[in-house]
Amino acid sequence: xxxxxxxxxxxxxxxxxxxxxxxxxxxxxxxxxxxxxxxxxxxxxxxxxxxxxxxxxxxxxxxxxxxxxxxxxxxxxxxxxxxxxxxxxxxxxxxxxxxxxxxxxxxxxxxxxxxxxxxxxxxxxxxxxxxxxxxxxxxxxxxxxxxxxxxxxxxxxxxxxxxxxxxxxxxxxxxxxxxxxxxxxxxxxxxxxxxxxxxxxxxxxxxxxxxxxxxxxxxxxxxxxxxxxxxxxxxxxxxxxxxxxxxxxxxxxxxxxxxxxxxxxxxxxxxxxxxxxxxxxxxxxxxxxxxxxxxx
Amino acid sequence: xxxxxxxxxxxxxxxxxxxxxxxxxxxxxxxxxxxxxxxxxxxxxxxxxxxxxxxxxxxxxxxxxxxxxxxxxxxxxxxxxxxxxxxxxxxxxxxxxxxxxxxxxxxxxxxxxxxxxxxxxxxxxxxxxxxxxxxxxxxxxxxxxxxxxxxxxxxxxxxxxxxxxxxxxxxxxxxxxxxxxxxxxxxxxxxxxxxxxxxxxxxxxxxxxxxxxxxxxxxxxxxxxxxxxxxxxxxxxxxxxxxxxxxxxxxxxxxxxxxxxxxxxxxxxxxxxxxxxxxxxxxxxxxxxxxxxxxxxxxxxxxxxxxxxxxxxxxxxx
Numbered sequence: 001x002x003x004x005x006x007x008x009x010x011x012x013x014x015x016x017x018x019x020x021x022x023x024x025x026x027x028x029x030x031x032x033x034x035x036x037x038x039x040x041x042x043x044x045x046x047x048x049x050x051x052x053x054x055x056x057x058x059x060x061x062x063x064x065x066x067x068x069x070x071x072x073x074x075x076x077x078x079x080x081x082x083x084x085x086x087x088x089x090x091x092x093x094x095x096x097x098x099x100x101x102x103x104x105x106x107x108x109x110x111x112x113x114x115x116x117x118x119x120x121x122x123x124x125x126x127x128x129x130x131x132x133x134x135x136x137x138x139x140x141x142x143x144x145x146x147x148x149x150x151x152x153x154x155x156x157x158x159x160x161x162x163x164x165x166x167x168x169x170x171x172x173x174x175x176x177x178x179x180x181x182x183x184x185x186x187x188x189x190x191x192x193x194x195x196x197x198x199x200x201x202x203x204x205x206x207x208x209x210x211x212x213x214x215x216x217x218x219x220x221x222x223x224x225x226x227x228x229x230x231x232x233x234x235x236x237x238x239x240x241x242x243x244x245x246x247x248x249x250x251x252x253x254x255x256x257x258x259x260x261x262x263x264x265x266x267x268x269x270x271x272x273x274x275x276x277x278x279x280x281x282x283x284x285x286x287x288x289x290x291x292x293x294x295x296x
Numbered sequence: 297x298x299x300x301x302x303x304x305x306x307x308x309x310x311x312x313x314x315x316x317x318x319x320x321x322x323x324x325x326x327x328x329x330x331x332x333x334x335x336x337x338x339x340x341x342x343x344x345x346x347x348x349x350x351x352x353x354x355x356x357x358x359x360x361x362x363x364x365x366x367x368x369x370x371x372x373x374x375x376x377x378x379x380x381x382x383x384x385x386x387x388x389x390x391x392x393x394x395x396x397x398x399x400x401x402x403x404x405x406x407x408x409x410x411x412x413x414x415x416x417x418x419x420x421x422x423x424x425x426x427x428x429x430x431x432x433x434x435x436x437x438x439x440x441x442x443x444x445x446x447x448x449x450x451x452x453x454x455x456x457x458x459x460x461x462x463x464x465x466x467x468x469x470x471x472x473x474x475x476x477x478x479x480x481x482x483x484x485x486x487x488x489x490x491x492x493x494x495x496x497x498x499x500x501x502x503x504x505x506x507x508x509x510x511x512x513x514x515x516x517x518x519x520x521x522x523x524x525x526x527x528x529x530x531x532x533x534x535x536x537x538x539x540x541x542x543x544x545x546x547x548x549x550x551x552x553x554x555x556x557x558x559x560x561x562x563x564x565x566x567x568x569x570x571x572x573x574x575x576x577x578x579x580x581x582x583x584x585x586x587x588x589x590x591x592x593x594x595x596x597x598x599x600x601x602x603x604x605x606x607x608x609x610x611x612x613x614x
Contacts, residue, residue, distance in 0.1 A: 119311055120319065123591075126551065130553065135572075226441070226443060245447065248447065249558065271440075271441070
C-alpha cells in the first residue's frame with residue numbers, strides 16, 4: 001500500500017494518478033486497436049444497421065451497420081496521432097528557437113525573435129486550422145516520393161500553430177538558466193555554446209515544457225475532433241471521433257442517441273485524462289505555475 | 297506614463313496585425329490554386345488566364361498586392377471583392393458577423409459574470425458546498441467539448457422534450473424577444489460553458505493567492521470593512537482573469553463556428569465553410585482576417601483594462 005501511495009505522489013496526487021491511468025488505458029487501446037476491437041470498423045452490414053446497444057454490439061451500430069465500439073476504439077488512433085504528432089512538431093521547431101533566443105539574450109536575434117513570436121501569438125488556433133486545411137484541401141497531397149495524408153497535414157499545421165506558445169515558454173526558462181553560475185562555469189571549462197545549450201540549459205528548462213505539452217495534447221484532441229466534425233479533418237470511412245459525431249448529427253432528431261453519445265464520451269474522457277495528468281505534473285514539476293492553463 | 301503605455305500597446309497590436317496578416321496573405325497566395333483557374337476552368341488558355349490576372353491585379357508583385365490589400369483594409373475598412381465569386385465581401389461579412397457577434401457577446405458576458413461571481417464565492421467560502429460546486433463545474437466545463445454537449449442537449453431538450461427549437465436562428469424582428477432568446481439559449485450555453493469553467497478556476501485560485509498575502513492580513517488587522525478588503529483584493533486578483541478573458545473572447549469566435557454549424561445558424565461559420573467549399577480564397581482570407589482583428593483587439597482591451605484597474609500592471613507592462 002505504501003508503494004502505491006508513493007506512486008500516486010509521484011503522479012501529483014490522486015487526480016494525477018487518475019490521469020496517468022486514463023492516458024495509459026487510452027494509449028494501450030490505440031496501440032492494440034486491431035486486437036481489442038471486436039469487429040472490423042469498416043465492415044458494412046446493412047442488415048445490422050442502426051442497432052441499439054445490446055450484448056453483441058455494446059455501443060450499437062451506425063447507419064451502415066458498422067460496430068460503433070470498434071469505430072470508437074479505432075478512432076482513438078487518429079485523435080492521439082494528430083494530438084501527439086502536433087505537440088512533437090511544435091516542440092521540434094520551438095525548442096531550438098527558444099533556446100537560442102534565451103541563451104544569446106541581449107542580442108538582436110533575441111529581440112527580433114521574441115517580438116515576432118509575440119506578434120504571431122495573436123493567431124486564433126482553431127480558425128487558422130480550419131481555414132488553412134480548407135485552403136490546402138482535404139485530399140492527400142503528393143510531394144515528391146511522399147504522400148501526405150490529411151491527418152498529417154493537420155498535425156503539421158497544428159504543430160506550427162503551437163510554436164509561439166512553446167518557444168516563448170522555452171525562452172522564459174532558458175534566459176534564466178543561461179545566467180546561472182553553472183553555465184558560466186561550463187563556459188570557463190571551454191564548452192561550446194551549442195553544447196552548453198543542449199546538454200546543460202535544455203534539461204533544466206524541460207519541466208514547464210512537459211506540463212504545457214500535456215495540456216496541448218488535450219487541446220489537440222478537441223481541435224482535431226472539431227476540424228473533423230466540420231468535415232475537414234480525418235476523412236470517412238476512416239473513423240475518428242470528430243467525423244463520427246458529424247455523421248451522428250443526421251440521426252439526432254430520430255433519436256439514435258448512441259451514435260453521438262459514445263464518440264463524444266471518448267473525447268471527454270481523453271481530455272479529462274490529459275488535463276488531470278497535466279495538473280498532476282504541474283504540481284510536481286512546476287510548483288511556481290509558469291505554464292498557462294487550458295485555453296484553446 | 298499611462299498615455300505612453302497605451303500608445304506602446306496600440307503600436308504593438310498594430311505591428312502584430314501586420315505580421316499576422318502578411319503571414320496569412322502569403323500562405324493563401326502560395327497554397328491556393330490561382331483564382332483564374334478556379335473561375336475559368338481547366339480549359340482556359342494561357343492568354344485568358346493572363347487577362348484575368350491583369351484585370352484583377354494578380355500579375356503585380358506579391359508585395360505590391362499585399363500593400364494594396366492591407367492599406368485598403370486599414371484605411372477604408374474595405375475587404376474588396378472576391379476574385380472568385382465577384383461578390384462584395386464587406387456585404388457578406390455585414391450579413392453574417394452580427395449574428396455571430398451577438399451569440400459570442402452574450403456567451404462572453406454570461407461566462408464572465410457567472411465565473412467571477414462563482415470564483416469569488418468559492419474562494420471566500422473555501423471547502424463549502426458552493427466551493428465544491430464551482431470546482432466540479434470547472435472540471436466538467438473544460439472536459440466536455442461544447443460541440444458534443446450541443447448534440448446531447450439537442451437530443452435531451454429538443455427531441456425528447458420540446459423546450460427549445462433544435463436549431464435555426466430566429467431574428468429579433470421576426471419572432472419577438474421570447475422566440476429569439478429561445479433560439480440562441482442552447483448555442484450560448486454550449487459556447488460559454490468551457491470559458492465559464494476556465495475563468496471560474498482562474499478567479500478562485502487568483503483570489504485565494506491574493507488573500508494569502510501579508511498586505512491583506514494588514515488590511516484586515518487595520519479594521520477595514522470586509523467589503524473594502526475584498527475590493528482591494530479583487531484589484532490584484534482580477535489581472536490574470538482579465539488577461540485570460542481577453543484571450544477567451546477571441547477563441548470563442550473560433551468555437552462559435554462549430555456551434556453555429558450544429559444549430560444551423562447562419563453566421564460567419566456558413567460564410568467561411570461555403571467559401572472553403574467554393575475555393576473562394578479571398579473570402580477565406582477576409583473571414584480569417586476579421587477573426588484575427590477581433591482577437592488582437594480583445595487582447596488589447598484586456599491589457600488596457602488591467603492597467604486601468606491595477607497601476608502596478610501598467611508599471612510592469614511599460
